[in-house]
Amino acid sequence: MESNLVMYEGEFRRIDEELRKLYQQTNAKVLFLIDKNGQLIASAGDTYNLDTTALASLTAGNIAATGGIARLLGEREFTVLFHEGDTDNIHITLIGERVILVVIFDQRSSLGLVRLRVKKSSEAIAKIFEEIAAKADREKSEGRLDESPFAEISDEDIDNLFR
Amino acid sequence: MSFINYSSREINCKIVYYGPGLCGKTTNLQFVYKKTKPEQKGKLISLATETERTLFFDFLPLALGDIRGFRVRFHLYTVPGQVFYAASRKLILKGVDGVVFVADSQIERMEANIESLEDLKINLADQGYDLEKLPYTIQYNKRDLPNVVPLTEIDGLLNTNNTPFFEGVAVNGAGVFETLKDVAKQVLFELKKHY
Numbered sequence: 001m002e003s004n005l006v007m008y009e010g011e012f013r014r015i016d017e018e019l020r021k022l023y024q025q026t027n028a029k030v031l032f033l034i035d036k037n038g039q040l041i042a043s044a045g046d047t048y049n050l051d052t053t054a055l056a057s058l059t060a061g062n063i064a065a066t067g068g069i070a071r072l073l074g075e076r077e078f079t080v081l082f083h084e085g086d087t088d089n090i091h092i093t094l095i096g097e098r099v100i101l102v103v104i105f106d107q108r109s110s111l112g113l114v115r116l117r118v119k120k121s122s123e124a125i126a127k128i129f130e131e132i133a134a135k136a137d138r139e140k141s142e143g144r145l146d147e148s149p150f151a152e153i154s155d156e157d158i159d160n161l162f163r
Numbered sequence: 164m165s166f167i168n169y170s171s172r173e174i175n176c177k178i179v180y181y182g183p184g185l186c187g188k189t190t191n192l193q194f195v196y197k198k199t200k201p202e203q204k205g206k207l208i209s210l211a212t213e214t215e216r217t218l219f220f221d222f223l224p225l226a227l228g229d230i231r232g233f234r235v236r237f238h239l240y241t242v243p244g245q246v247f248y249a250a251s252r253k254l255i256l257k258g259v260d261g262v263v264f265v266a267d268s269q270i271e272r273m274e275a276n277i278e279s280l281e282d283l284k285i286n287l288a289d290q291g292y293d294l295e296k297l298p299y300t301i302q303y304n305k306r307d308l309p310n311v312v313p314l315t316e317i318d319g320l321l322n323t324n325n326t327p328f329f330e331g332v333a334v335n336g337a338g339v340f341e342t343l344k345d346v347a348k349q350v351l352f353e354l355k356k357h358y
Binding site: 004005006007008009011012013035036037038039041051053054057058061064065067068140149150151152153155157158160161162 | 164165166167168169170171174175177205206208210219220222224227228230231232233235238250251253254255257258340343344347348351352354355357
Protein backbone atom coordinates (compact mmCIF):
# COMPACT_ATOMS: atom_id res chain seq x y z
CA MET A 1 0.00 0.00 0.00
CA GLU A 2 1.36 3.42 -0.91
CA SER A 3 1.79 6.00 1.79
CA ASN A 4 0.16 9.40 1.68
CA LEU A 5 1.78 12.17 -0.28
CA VAL A 6 2.72 15.10 1.90
CA MET A 7 4.02 18.24 0.22
CA TYR A 8 5.68 21.13 2.01
CA GLU A 9 6.33 24.66 0.85
CA GLY A 10 10.02 24.10 0.02
CA GLU A 11 9.49 21.08 -2.21
CA PHE A 12 6.46 22.65 -3.79
CA ARG A 13 8.51 25.68 -4.78
CA ARG A 14 11.19 23.52 -6.36
CA ILE A 15 8.59 21.62 -8.36
CA ASP A 16 6.94 24.84 -9.40
CA GLU A 17 10.28 26.22 -10.54
CA GLU A 18 11.05 23.07 -12.54
CA LEU A 19 7.66 23.27 -14.27
CA ARG A 20 8.11 26.94 -15.12
CA LYS A 21 11.50 26.21 -16.62
CA LEU A 22 10.07 23.40 -18.71
CA TYR A 23 7.18 25.60 -19.74
CA GLN A 24 9.57 28.14 -21.19
CA GLN A 25 11.88 25.58 -22.76
CA THR A 26 9.09 23.71 -24.54
CA ASN A 27 7.03 26.71 -25.61
CA ALA A 28 4.02 24.75 -24.40
CA LYS A 29 0.54 26.12 -23.73
CA VAL A 30 0.16 24.55 -20.35
CA LEU A 31 1.86 22.00 -18.10
CA PHE A 32 0.54 19.87 -15.27
CA LEU A 33 1.99 17.62 -12.68
CA ILE A 34 -0.49 15.07 -11.40
CA ASP A 35 -0.33 12.45 -8.74
CA LYS A 36 -0.89 8.94 -10.15
CA ASN A 37 -4.18 8.80 -8.28
CA GLY A 38 -5.57 11.77 -10.16
CA GLN A 39 -4.82 14.70 -7.89
CA LEU A 40 -3.35 17.85 -9.32
CA ILE A 41 -0.02 18.80 -7.74
CA ALA A 42 1.15 21.81 -9.73
CA SER A 43 0.74 23.54 -13.07
CA ALA A 44 2.38 26.15 -15.27
CA GLY A 45 0.97 28.24 -18.10
CA ASP A 46 -2.53 29.41 -18.82
CA THR A 47 -4.92 27.20 -16.84
CA TYR A 48 -7.66 29.83 -16.72
CA ASN A 49 -10.09 28.17 -19.14
CA LEU A 50 -9.27 24.61 -18.15
CA ASP A 51 -11.04 22.33 -15.69
CA THR A 52 -7.79 21.22 -14.11
CA THR A 53 -9.40 18.88 -11.57
CA ALA A 54 -11.26 16.90 -14.23
CA LEU A 55 -8.21 16.92 -16.48
CA ALA A 56 -6.08 15.49 -13.69
CA SER A 57 -8.54 12.73 -12.92
CA LEU A 58 -9.02 11.72 -16.56
CA THR A 59 -5.28 11.74 -17.26
CA ALA A 60 -4.66 9.50 -14.28
CA GLY A 61 -7.42 7.20 -15.53
CA ASN A 62 -5.74 7.18 -18.92
CA ILE A 63 -2.37 6.26 -17.42
CA ALA A 64 -3.99 3.59 -15.23
CA ALA A 65 -5.74 2.01 -18.22
CA THR A 66 -2.54 2.08 -20.27
CA GLY A 67 -0.67 0.53 -17.34
CA GLY A 68 -3.29 -2.23 -17.29
CA ILE A 69 -2.70 -2.89 -20.98
CA ALA A 70 1.06 -2.89 -20.41
CA ARG A 71 0.82 -5.60 -17.79
CA LEU A 72 -1.39 -7.72 -20.03
CA LEU A 73 1.37 -7.54 -22.64
CA GLY A 74 4.11 -8.32 -20.15
CA GLU A 75 5.45 -4.76 -20.07
CA ARG A 76 5.98 -3.02 -16.75
CA GLU A 77 4.56 0.33 -17.85
CA PHE A 78 4.18 2.47 -20.94
CA THR A 79 5.81 5.59 -19.64
CA VAL A 80 5.00 7.97 -22.50
CA LEU A 81 1.61 8.64 -24.13
CA PHE A 82 1.00 11.06 -26.93
CA HIS A 83 -2.35 12.30 -28.23
CA GLU A 84 -2.46 14.35 -31.39
CA GLY A 85 -5.33 16.75 -32.07
CA ASP A 86 -6.17 19.21 -34.84
CA THR A 87 -4.60 22.12 -32.99
CA ASP A 88 -3.50 20.89 -29.58
CA ASN A 89 -1.45 17.87 -28.65
CA ILE A 90 -0.91 16.21 -25.29
CA HIS A 91 2.30 14.56 -24.20
CA ILE A 92 1.95 12.49 -21.02
CA THR A 93 4.90 11.03 -19.11
CA LEU A 94 4.91 8.81 -16.08
CA ILE A 95 7.74 9.81 -13.76
CA GLY A 96 9.19 7.51 -11.14
CA GLU A 97 5.97 5.45 -11.21
CA ARG A 98 4.47 8.07 -8.95
CA VAL A 99 3.62 11.30 -10.77
CA ILE A 100 2.41 12.20 -14.24
CA LEU A 101 3.72 15.11 -16.26
CA VAL A 102 1.31 16.48 -18.86
CA VAL A 103 2.40 18.92 -21.56
CA ILE A 104 -0.23 20.50 -23.79
CA PHE A 105 1.23 22.20 -26.84
CA ASP A 106 0.31 23.46 -30.30
CA GLN A 107 2.18 24.30 -33.52
CA ARG A 108 4.43 26.79 -31.72
CA SER A 109 6.25 23.78 -30.30
CA SER A 110 7.00 20.31 -31.61
CA LEU A 111 6.87 16.74 -30.38
CA GLY A 112 10.64 16.41 -30.69
CA LEU A 113 11.31 19.47 -28.56
CA VAL A 114 8.76 18.42 -25.94
CA ARG A 115 10.20 14.89 -25.74
CA LEU A 116 13.73 16.15 -25.35
CA ARG A 117 12.97 18.73 -22.67
CA VAL A 118 10.56 16.48 -20.78
CA LYS A 119 13.19 13.79 -20.56
CA LYS A 120 15.59 16.16 -18.83
CA SER A 121 12.99 17.63 -16.50
CA SER A 122 11.68 14.18 -15.58
CA GLU A 123 14.95 13.33 -13.92
CA ALA A 124 14.91 16.50 -11.84
CA ILE A 125 11.27 15.99 -10.85
CA ALA A 126 11.84 12.33 -9.99
CA LYS A 127 14.65 13.40 -7.68
CA ILE A 128 12.45 15.91 -5.84
CA PHE A 129 9.80 13.25 -5.28
CA GLU A 130 12.36 10.78 -4.00
CA GLU A 131 13.36 13.39 -1.47
CA ILE A 132 9.75 14.05 -0.51
CA ALA A 133 9.20 10.33 0.08
CA ALA A 134 12.39 10.05 2.11
CA LYS A 135 11.43 13.05 4.21
CA ALA A 136 7.95 11.68 4.87
CA ASP A 137 9.37 8.31 5.94
CA ARG A 138 11.86 10.00 8.22
CA GLU A 139 9.26 12.20 9.86
CA LYS A 140 6.85 9.35 10.22
CA SER A 141 9.42 7.17 11.93
CA GLU A 142 10.30 10.05 14.23
CA GLY A 143 6.60 10.43 14.91
CA ARG A 144 6.32 14.06 14.02
CA LEU A 145 4.99 16.19 11.24
CA ASP A 146 4.99 19.96 11.15
CA GLU A 147 1.82 21.73 12.24
CA SER A 148 -0.46 18.78 11.56
CA PRO A 149 -3.95 20.01 10.75
CA PHE A 150 -5.42 16.71 11.90
CA ALA A 151 -4.23 16.42 15.45
CA GLU A 152 -7.12 18.46 16.81
CA ILE A 153 -9.78 17.44 14.31
CA SER A 154 -13.17 16.87 15.89
CA ASP A 155 -16.61 15.50 15.03
CA GLU A 156 -17.84 19.07 14.93
CA ASP A 157 -15.28 20.09 12.29
CA ILE A 158 -16.57 17.34 10.03
CA ASP A 159 -20.23 18.10 10.77
CA ASN A 160 -19.55 21.68 9.70
CA LEU A 161 -18.42 20.50 6.27
CA PHE A 162 -21.81 18.92 5.68
CA ARG A 163 -23.97 21.73 6.93
CA MET B 164 -3.70 7.65 -0.58
CA SER B 165 -4.53 11.17 0.38
CA PHE B 166 -2.52 14.13 -0.78
CA ILE B 167 -1.70 16.73 1.86
CA ASN B 168 -0.34 19.94 0.43
CA TYR B 169 1.04 22.28 3.07
CA SER B 170 1.93 24.79 0.41
CA SER B 171 -1.59 25.35 -0.92
CA ARG B 172 -3.10 24.18 2.40
CA GLU B 173 -5.22 21.46 0.85
CA ILE B 174 -6.09 17.91 1.70
CA ASN B 175 -7.28 15.63 -1.11
CA CYS B 176 -8.97 12.33 -0.37
CA LYS B 177 -10.29 9.65 -2.71
CA ILE B 178 -13.55 7.87 -1.99
CA VAL B 179 -14.72 5.01 -4.21
CA TYR B 180 -18.31 3.82 -4.55
CA TYR B 181 -18.33 0.09 -5.22
CA GLY B 182 -21.16 -2.39 -5.80
CA PRO B 183 -22.87 -4.64 -8.37
CA GLY B 184 -24.18 -3.37 -11.69
CA LEU B 185 -27.23 -1.08 -11.47
CA CYS B 186 -27.09 -0.83 -7.67
CA GLY B 187 -27.09 2.99 -7.74
CA LYS B 188 -23.47 4.12 -7.47
CA THR B 189 -23.75 6.70 -10.22
CA THR B 190 -27.15 7.75 -8.84
CA ASN B 191 -25.48 8.50 -5.49
CA LEU B 192 -22.98 10.78 -7.20
CA GLN B 193 -25.66 12.43 -9.30
CA PHE B 194 -27.64 13.28 -6.18
CA VAL B 195 -24.60 14.67 -4.39
CA TYR B 196 -23.87 16.75 -7.49
CA LYS B 197 -27.43 18.03 -7.67
CA LYS B 198 -27.57 19.08 -4.03
CA THR B 199 -24.14 20.69 -3.66
CA LYS B 200 -23.61 24.40 -4.11
CA PRO B 201 -21.89 25.36 -7.41
CA GLU B 202 -18.84 26.75 -5.61
CA GLN B 203 -18.36 23.46 -3.75
CA LYS B 204 -18.24 21.13 -6.72
CA GLY B 205 -16.49 20.52 -10.01
CA LYS B 206 -17.92 18.89 -13.09
CA LEU B 207 -19.46 15.43 -12.77
CA ILE B 208 -17.53 13.37 -15.30
CA SER B 209 -19.15 10.14 -16.49
CA LEU B 210 -17.30 7.78 -18.77
CA ALA B 211 -20.35 5.80 -19.77
CA THR B 212 -21.66 3.75 -22.68
CA GLU B 213 -24.44 4.95 -24.95
CA THR B 214 -26.94 3.25 -22.67
CA GLU B 215 -25.59 5.18 -19.68
CA ARG B 216 -23.86 2.22 -18.10
CA THR B 217 -20.59 3.23 -16.49
CA LEU B 218 -17.74 2.18 -18.75
CA PHE B 219 -14.69 3.28 -16.78
CA PHE B 220 -15.66 5.59 -13.91
CA ASP B 221 -17.70 8.56 -12.76
CA PHE B 222 -15.83 11.33 -11.04
CA LEU B 223 -17.06 14.16 -8.85
CA PRO B 224 -14.69 16.53 -7.05
CA LEU B 225 -16.10 18.18 -3.94
CA ALA B 226 -14.62 20.97 -1.86
CA LEU B 227 -17.05 21.25 1.01
CA GLY B 228 -15.10 23.61 3.21
CA ASP B 229 -12.10 24.11 5.48
CA ILE B 230 -10.88 22.29 8.52
CA ARG B 231 -8.30 24.09 10.64
CA GLY B 232 -7.31 26.30 7.72
CA PHE B 233 -6.98 23.42 5.27
CA ARG B 234 -9.31 23.13 2.30
CA VAL B 235 -10.74 19.61 2.35
CA ARG B 236 -11.35 18.11 -1.06
CA PHE B 237 -13.05 14.79 -1.64
CA HIS B 238 -12.73 13.09 -5.00
CA LEU B 239 -15.66 10.72 -5.43
CA TYR B 240 -15.34 7.89 -7.93
CA THR B 241 -17.63 5.05 -8.93
CA VAL B 242 -16.48 1.81 -10.50
CA PRO B 243 -18.23 0.12 -13.42
CA GLY B 244 -20.42 -2.49 -11.74
CA GLN B 245 -20.83 -4.99 -14.53
CA VAL B 246 -18.86 -8.18 -13.95
CA PHE B 247 -16.83 -8.04 -17.17
CA TYR B 248 -15.27 -4.68 -16.30
CA ALA B 249 -13.15 -6.32 -13.61
CA ALA B 250 -9.86 -4.95 -14.92
CA SER B 251 -11.12 -1.36 -14.87
CA ARG B 252 -12.55 -1.72 -11.38
CA LYS B 253 -9.20 -2.72 -10.01
CA LEU B 254 -7.54 0.39 -11.47
CA ILE B 255 -9.97 2.78 -9.83
CA LEU B 256 -9.22 1.41 -6.37
CA LYS B 257 -5.63 2.63 -6.67
CA GLY B 258 -4.88 5.12 -3.95
CA VAL B 259 -8.31 4.83 -2.34
CA ASP B 260 -8.84 6.41 1.08
CA GLY B 261 -12.37 5.23 1.76
CA VAL B 262 -14.90 2.83 0.24
CA VAL B 263 -18.69 2.95 0.08
CA PHE B 264 -20.30 -0.35 -0.82
CA VAL B 265 -23.69 0.26 -2.39
CA ALA B 266 -25.78 -2.89 -2.11
CA ASP B 267 -28.94 -3.51 -4.12
CA SER B 268 -31.60 -4.51 -1.57
CA GLN B 269 -33.72 -6.53 -4.00
CA ILE B 270 -33.94 -10.27 -3.31
CA GLU B 271 -32.83 -11.22 -6.81
CA ARG B 272 -29.64 -9.13 -6.47
CA MET B 273 -28.30 -10.76 -3.30
CA GLU B 274 -25.98 -13.05 -5.20
CA ALA B 275 -24.67 -10.09 -7.23
CA ASN B 276 -24.04 -8.18 -3.97
CA ILE B 277 -22.06 -11.04 -2.49
CA GLU B 278 -20.08 -11.49 -5.68
CA SER B 279 -19.27 -7.78 -5.86
CA LEU B 280 -18.21 -7.65 -2.21
CA GLU B 281 -15.86 -10.59 -2.77
CA ASP B 282 -14.52 -8.87 -5.87
CA LEU B 283 -13.92 -5.72 -3.80
CA LYS B 284 -11.96 -7.63 -1.16
CA ILE B 285 -9.82 -9.38 -3.77
CA ASN B 286 -9.11 -6.19 -5.69
CA LEU B 287 -8.20 -4.33 -2.51
CA ALA B 288 -5.92 -7.14 -1.41
CA ASP B 289 -4.18 -6.98 -4.80
CA GLN B 290 -3.30 -3.36 -4.02
CA GLY B 291 -2.18 -4.19 -0.51
CA TYR B 292 -5.32 -2.96 1.26
CA ASP B 293 -7.50 -4.75 3.77
CA LEU B 294 -11.18 -3.81 3.77
CA GLU B 295 -11.35 -4.29 7.53
CA LYS B 296 -8.71 -1.63 8.05
CA LEU B 297 -9.96 0.86 5.48
CA PRO B 298 -12.58 3.57 6.12
CA TYR B 299 -15.67 1.74 4.91
CA THR B 300 -19.42 2.35 4.87
CA ILE B 301 -22.29 0.29 3.47
CA GLN B 302 -25.45 1.63 1.90
CA TYR B 303 -28.43 -0.67 1.46
CA ASN B 304 -30.01 1.00 -1.52
CA LYS B 305 -33.44 0.81 -3.15
CA ARG B 306 -35.25 0.37 0.17
CA ASP B 307 -38.40 1.78 -1.45
CA LEU B 308 -38.88 -1.22 -3.73
CA PRO B 309 -41.43 -3.91 -2.83
CA ASN B 310 -39.18 -6.95 -3.15
CA VAL B 311 -36.40 -5.99 -0.74
CA VAL B 312 -34.65 -8.27 1.72
CA PRO B 313 -35.37 -7.27 5.36
CA LEU B 314 -32.66 -5.04 6.81
CA THR B 315 -31.44 -7.47 9.47
CA GLU B 316 -31.16 -10.22 6.90
CA ILE B 317 -29.22 -8.23 4.28
CA ASP B 318 -26.98 -6.78 6.98
CA GLY B 319 -26.31 -10.25 8.33
CA LEU B 320 -25.38 -11.37 4.85
CA LEU B 321 -23.12 -8.51 3.74
CA ASN B 322 -21.85 -6.93 6.92
CA THR B 323 -19.59 -9.26 8.79
CA ASN B 324 -17.52 -6.68 10.60
CA ASN B 325 -20.03 -4.30 12.22
CA THR B 326 -19.44 -1.71 9.54
CA PRO B 327 -21.64 1.41 9.75
CA PHE B 328 -24.54 1.10 7.33
CA PHE B 329 -27.31 3.30 5.98
CA GLU B 330 -30.59 2.61 4.25
CA GLY B 331 -30.82 4.44 0.98
CA VAL B 332 -33.16 5.41 -1.81
CA ALA B 333 -30.54 7.10 -3.95
CA VAL B 334 -33.00 8.22 -6.65
CA ASN B 335 -34.66 10.60 -4.19
CA GLY B 336 -31.54 11.15 -2.12
CA ALA B 337 -32.49 9.26 1.03
CA GLY B 338 -29.33 8.15 2.83
CA VAL B 339 -26.99 9.59 0.22
CA PHE B 340 -25.40 12.37 2.28
CA GLU B 341 -25.54 10.30 5.47
CA THR B 342 -23.44 7.65 3.74
CA LEU B 343 -20.96 10.16 2.32
CA LYS B 344 -20.60 11.97 5.62
CA ASP B 345 -19.91 8.76 7.48
CA VAL B 346 -17.17 7.60 5.14
CA ALA B 347 -15.68 11.12 4.99
CA LYS B 348 -15.55 11.20 8.76
CA GLN B 349 -13.76 7.87 8.88
CA VAL B 350 -11.26 9.03 6.24
CA LEU B 351 -10.41 12.22 8.14
CA PHE B 352 -10.10 10.40 11.46
CA GLU B 353 -7.81 7.89 9.79
CA LEU B 354 -5.57 10.80 8.78
CA LYS B 355 -5.66 12.04 12.34
CA LYS B 356 -4.36 8.66 13.47
CA HIS B 357 -1.37 8.85 11.16
CA TYR B 358 -0.46 12.53 11.17
